[in-house]
Amino acid sequence: MSMTLVQVVVSGLLLGAVYALFSSGLTLIWGMMNVVNFAHGDFVMLGMYTAVMIWTALGGGPWASVPAAAMVIATLGIASYFLLVRHIMRGPMLAQILGTFGLALFLRYGALWTFGANFKTLPDDLVGHSFILAGIRFEGARVLAGVVGLLVTLLLHLLLTRTALGSRMLAVSEDATAAQLMGIRPQRMQALAWGMAGAATGIAGALIATFFYTSPTVGETLAIVAFVTVSFGGFGSVLGALVAGLVIGVVESLSAYLIGPVYKDVIVYILFVAVLWFRPQGLMGKA
Amino acid sequence: MTRRRLIQILLVALVLAYPLVVAGSPVWARLGALVLLAAIGASAWNIVGGYAGQVSVGHSVFFGIGAYSAVVTYTQLGLPPIAGAPIGMALSVLVAAVIGVPTLKLSGHYFSMATIAVAELVRVLSSTSEFLGGAQGLGGPPVPRSVLDLSFISATPYYYIFLAVLAGLLWLTHAIEHGRMGFYLRAIKDSERAARSLGVAAGRYKLYAYMLSAAFTALAGSLYLTMFGFVDPESGFGILISVKMVVMAALGGAGQLFGPLVGALILVPLEELSNSYLGGQGAGLTFVVYGAIILIIARFLPSGLLSLLERRRSAASRAAKTVDGHAD
Amino acid sequence: MVDGMVGATRRALAAVAALAAFGLGVSAQAQQVVKIGAVYPLSGNSASTGNYAKMAFEMGADIINNGNPELAKVMPLAKGGGLPGLKGAKIQMVIADNQGTPAAGQNQTLRLITEEKVAAVICCYQSGITLTASAVAERYGIPFLNAESVAANLTERGFKWFFRTTPVAxxxxxxxxxxxxxxxxxxxxxxxxxxxxxxxxxxxxxxxxxxxxxxxxxxxxxxxxxxxxxxxxxxxxxxxxxxxxxxxxxxxxxxxxxxxxxxxxxxxxxxxxxxxxxxxxxxxxxxxxxxxxxxxxxxxxxVFASGKPGSVAAILDDLYKKKTGGDGLDDVSARVLQAFFVMAEAINNAGSTDPAKIRDALRAVELKPEQLVAGYDGVKFDDKGQNVQASTLxxxxxxxxxxxxxxxxxxxxxxxxxxxxx
Incomplete structure (x- = not known):
């Protein structure tokens, strides 16, 4: 394999880890409540703006903006749950699309109204410069985002599968009524899931902002990637989202390099539909 | 004549006379036509998304096929764009079969996501196709050559054309709803497993609904093209087109005959008027308001606006029953 | 007595009539504004560009209505007090959002023409939207000036009301x-x-x-x-x-x-x-x-380079920086501003808001490079409405x-x- 090809694969893996990071929040609530959040991309966007604000107002880098964005978006998630999602869950599945699409427009254009339409970027040396390791060039900001992405998704996975809290949350997702009989409060668990999903999404946003541009409509671009990643991996499976994110990242990079950048999305979508053809529940979803 | 009958007649008269009522204002006449056009798309979606409960978020594929068929009929053959409508409908039915066979076996959100992926796939491919004008898109006849080009200054002819199409579509939907197919579709929507166990060929009926829905969505696309005279990958195959169909149907009441029309009646004027009054200031206030109103309706009426009527009706019938009970 | 009464009444009536006429005259004078419509992407993916264009329009209208002494030395229209050719009528920009979609572009153009009664339209940034929006203006017979769409086919449609100041691809x-x-x-x-x-x-x-x-x-x-x-x-x-x-x-x-x-x-x-x-x-x-x-x-x-201090471009660049809070004119905002000044010039020369007269005035427009904010070789339209002196730096x-x-x-x-x- 030529050195360039290795570089392409590495960049794909780093990208994939970031995809996994910003999809993990989506898969969590999707799996737990069977709710698809069409405003997810806009949650990421607000996380990015939080990072931009922290830098412009206080000069703070990721060490300040990551926890801040986690808190801001977690609060937003919990507020959305209590004010909106809790109510639309009573309606048909379509109500979720309706409600979260309305929320998406509201947040996206609320951001346009507040921050203006202009593209914002953080200084590219905020996280440190790129370095060369074994002939491969690594960009500081992307490495940080990728590593944190891996850590957060793994932590979420462990939390769901290895802790008492996690099994309580899963109990609610499988049968809320039965869980209630066992003394678990479904609403509290669901609100917690929205909070955790929000925190992961906020972290993702703050990290993406360090190497990406920030604008009110950036969430749209990211949302479709997140949807594909999550259903590719299987709803509710954090590990699935991680694997799917990495696969998509590498496939995108390789096909962009080998076939042509225009076709990279085409390849990803074909792969996605093909995977569903053979595994209708996604890579790691439960049948 | 009952009061209900009277209200119905008045409504029909109002719909028929609308362009005459607003004759002085081209903007309002156009608004009427836009509402009907959106209602055609959303009602077509309703057949598979509402009645069969298969939430497609990729219907822009068919809308785009309709629009492009119409414009290609003009650019390649020099015929009036509307002549491409039957081609678009036939092509859509074919494409629906190709997409439907693998995706319709997916359940719930997986189906929605697969349809989004297919639609995005088609959008990207269409922008690389020379034949379809690439990313620049294609325009219809710049100046009408004959009345067959259906290119009018006034929106009134469009209004009546769209009204006729919508009436036909709703009539067909009504027939399906009360026929065997409607019964099967409702059974599938409630529980596919139960429907299958009762011997309903669920896969086949879902596919029929999908193909029928695709045909009429394509017709909406062709009509869109005759009115606006231009299509590019974004305005033909863009994800927003699909989402708007879903949102309109859901807002009014999916799986109900008039649900999509009610949704269009609310959303289209809301979008146009808020853009007219707020859009010029920049800053995206239009969509803040638009989004907030959708949000609020979803919050308080998750089953759509028509559920309000139903609630009243069921309350009334409950009241009637109680009275009956007392009489007993 | 009776005569006197009649005379008094007559005089009173005459006075009322005169007053009324005077009043009407005054109000007609004071209220005379020329509306120019602009349909730009103020939301959607090109919102940033659209909002810069909006500021350029507002600044342009402000210069013509309220004047700028420095600019007036090289640009007669910048003396202030509106358009001299229309007895000092002020320019009012009516700006609408095309949301980045051809449909919204066409709907809003129709609204500006029929409801706002704009005298002319400047539109639309994206070529596809320009294509659909200009079809409306063509049918209503309203001059349509495009500032920045580069698709070649726009001027090949045989339209009679379509003009374009920008160079093409x-x-x-x-x-x-x-x-x-x-x-x-x-x-x-x-x-x-x-x-x-x-x-x-x-x-x-x-x-x-x-x-x-x-x-x-x-x-x-x-x-x-x-x-x-x-x-x-x-x-x-x-x-x-x-x-x-x-x-x-x-x-x-x-x-x-x-x-x-x-x-x-x-x-x-x-x-x-x-x-x-x-x-x-x-x-x-x-x-x-x-x-x-x-x-x-x-x-x-x-098409924009700030140039020497004192030039039209340099002065406008400084004004624009004040307007935007630091961002100078760039390629798009300069082309927008140029289109606006061309339209103002044409309406002023037409001396009327009659669409046909404005169109004829547009056809006759002839501007020299030193009068321009954009770096064109001049502005002069051919039969198809294309500015043949458009060029780029x-x-x-x-x-x-x-x-x-x-x-x-x-x-x-x-x-x-x-x-x-x-």
């Missing part, structure tokens, strides 16, 4: 090929050219016109890379470039991807000897602000700002090569 291609051939003659290597373009209307149309023009001018295009503007990662493309290592790279990009390319090229530490960025995102103030310092020596095209990034370096006659700075970057 073929003009840019000609400028680039002449420029590159001059560099070749000066001894620089121009043996391999890569064209990297985004995959929507803008990138596709400009890149295909460029490829044709280069083939004719004997300039070898060795690599053509199309990509989608909302890419999350552009490393593969830059790696493709790095591997082939072309002498010249031309980017045709929007803002988001332009920022990503500048970042990624620095990150992968690769640069060609000549780096050209076709306007678009690379001219967005957001790009210049964020990436100007790491793209020293980047060559771009723009080639600019270069110096210390975080673009300065004009070509053609020689309009250059304020010497061209410096090779591309320095970071």
């Amino acid at each position: 073929a003009d840019f291609a000609k400028a680039y090929s002449t420029f590159l051939n001059e560099q070749k003659a000066a001894g620089r290597k121009v043996d391999s050219i890569a064209i990297v373009h985004e995959n929507t209307e803008y990138g596709n149309s400009v890149s295909s016109v460029l490829a044709d023009a280069f083939a004719k001018a004997n300039l070898p295009v060795t690599q053509k890379i199309a990509y989608s503007a909302n890419s999350t990662d552009v490393q593969p493309q830059v790696l493709q470039l790095k591997e082939k290592n072309p002498d010249v790279v031309i980017f045709i990009s929007y803002t988001s991807d332009a920022i990503l390319y500048a970042k990624t090229m620095k990150e992968l530490n690769w640069k060609p000897a000549i780096l050209i960025a076709d306007d678009g995102g690379f001219n967005d103030p957001a790009f210049v602000k964020a990436m100007g310092s790491v793209t020293e020596g980047l060559i771009s095209r723009s 080639i600019t270069q990034m110096r210390n975080g700002n673009y300065v004009s370096v070509w053609p020689k006659a309009r250059a304020t700075h010497e061209l410096v090569l090779p591309y320095k970057g970071w």
Whole structure:
């Protein structure tokens, strides 16, 4: 394999880890409540703006903006749950699309109204410069985002599968009524899931902002990637989202390099539909 | 004549006379036509998304096929764009079969996501196709050559054309709803497993609904093209087109005959008027308001606006029953 | 007595009539405004550009209505007090949002024409929207001026009310090929050219016109890379470039991807000897602000270069900076402002808001380069409505700002090569 090809694969893996990071929040609530959040991309966007604000107002880098964005978006998630999602869950599945699409427009254009339409970027040396390791060039900001992405998704996975809290949350997702009989409060668990999903999404946003541009409509671009990643991996499976994110990242990079950048999305979508053809529940979803 | 009958007649008269009522204002006449056009798309979606409960978020594929068929009929053959409508409908039915066979076996959100992926796939491919004008898109006849080009200054002819199409579509939907197919579709929507166990060929009926829905969505696309005279990958195959169909149907009441029309009646004027009054200031206030109103309706009426009527009706019938009970 | 009564009544009536007439006259005078409609992308993906255009319109109207003494020396319309040709009528801009969709563009154009009764329309940025919106103006017989859409077919439709001030893609291609051939003659290597373009209307149309023009001018295009503007990662493309290592790279990009390319090229530490960025995102103030310092020596095209102090362009640039809070005029806002002044000039010369008279005045407009804010050779429309004197400048990034370096006659700075970057 030529050195360039290795570089392409590495960049794909780093990208994939970031995809996994910003999809993990989506898969969590999707799996737990069977709710698809069409405003997810806009949650990421607000996380990015939080990072931009922290830098412009206080000069703070990721060490300040990551926890801040986690808190801001977690609060937003919990507020959305209590004010909106809790109510639309009573309606048909379509109500979720309706409600979260309305929320998406509201947040996206609320951001346009507040921050203006202009593209914002953080200084590219905020996280440190790129370095060369074994002939491969690594960009500081992307490495940080990728590593944190891996850590957060793994932590979420462990939390769901290895802790008492996690099994309580899963109990609610499988049968809320039965869980209630066992003394678990479904609403509290669901609100917690929205909070955790929000925190992961906020972290993702703050990290993406360090190497990406920030604008009110950036969430749209990211949302479709997140949807594909999550259903590719299987709803509710954090590990699935991680694997799917990495696969998509590498496939995108390789096909962009080998076939042509225009076709990279085409390849990803074909792969996605093909995977569903053979595994209708996604890579790691439960049948 | 009952009061209900009277209200119905008045409504029909109002719909028929609308362009005459607003004759002085081209903007309002156009608004009427836009509402009907959106209602055609959303009602077509309703057949598979509402009645069969298969939430497609990729219907822009068919809308785009309709629009492009119409414009290609003009650019390649020099015929009036509307002549491409039957081609678009036939092509859509074919494409629906190709997409439907693998995706319709997916359940719930997986189906929605697969349809989004297919639609995005088609959008990207269409922008690389020379034949379809690439990313620049294609325009219809710049100046009408004959009345067959259906290119009018006034929106009134469009209004009546769209009204006729919508009436036909709703009539067909009504027939399906009360026929065997409607019964099967409702059974599938409630529980596919139960429907299958009762011997309903669920896969086949879902596919029929999908193909029928695709045909009429394509017709909406062709009509869109005759009115606006231009299509590019974004305005033909863009994800927003699909989402708007879903949102309109859901807002009014999916799986109900008039649900999509009610949704269009609310959303289209809301979008146009808020853009007219707020859009010029920049800053995206239009969509803040638009989004907030959708949000609020979803919050308080998750089953759509028509559920309000139903609630009243069921309350009334409950009241009637109680009275009956007392009489007993 | 009776006579006296009648006389008094008559006199009173006459006085009332006179008063009424006077009152009407005054109010007609005071209320006379000329409305000009503008339909731009104020929301959606091009919202940033649309909002800069909006500020340009507002500034233009303000200059004509309230005057600017410095500008008045070179621009008669900048004396203040409205349009002298219409007894001092003020200009009122009615700006609408096309939301980046052809449908909204057409709907809003119709509204401006029929409800707001605008005398003329300036529209729409995106070529596809210009195509649909101008069809409405054509049917209603309202002058339609386009400031920045470059699709060639717009002026080929036989429209009678359509005008366009901007140069089109073929003009840019000609400028680039002449420029590159001059560099070749000066001894620089121009043996391999890569064209990297985004995959929507803008990138596709400009890149295909460029490829044709280069083939004719004997300039070898060795690599053509199309990509989608909302890419999350552009490393593969830059790696493709790095591997082939072309002498010249031309980017045709929007803002988001332009920022990503500048970042990624620095990150992968690769640069060609000549780096050209076709306007678009690379001219967005957001790009210049964020990436100007790491793209020293980047060559771009723009119709705008600030020029010498005291010139129309320089004065307007300063005014615009005050209006926007720091961002100067760029390619798009300069073309918008130019279109506005052309329209104001035509309405003033027409001396009326009658559409046919405005159209005739537009056909007769003749402006010299020194009267312009945009760097055209002048403004004069042909039978199809195209400004035949539209042309473009080639600019270069110096210390975080673009300065004009070509053609020689309009250059304020010497061209410096090779591309320095970071």
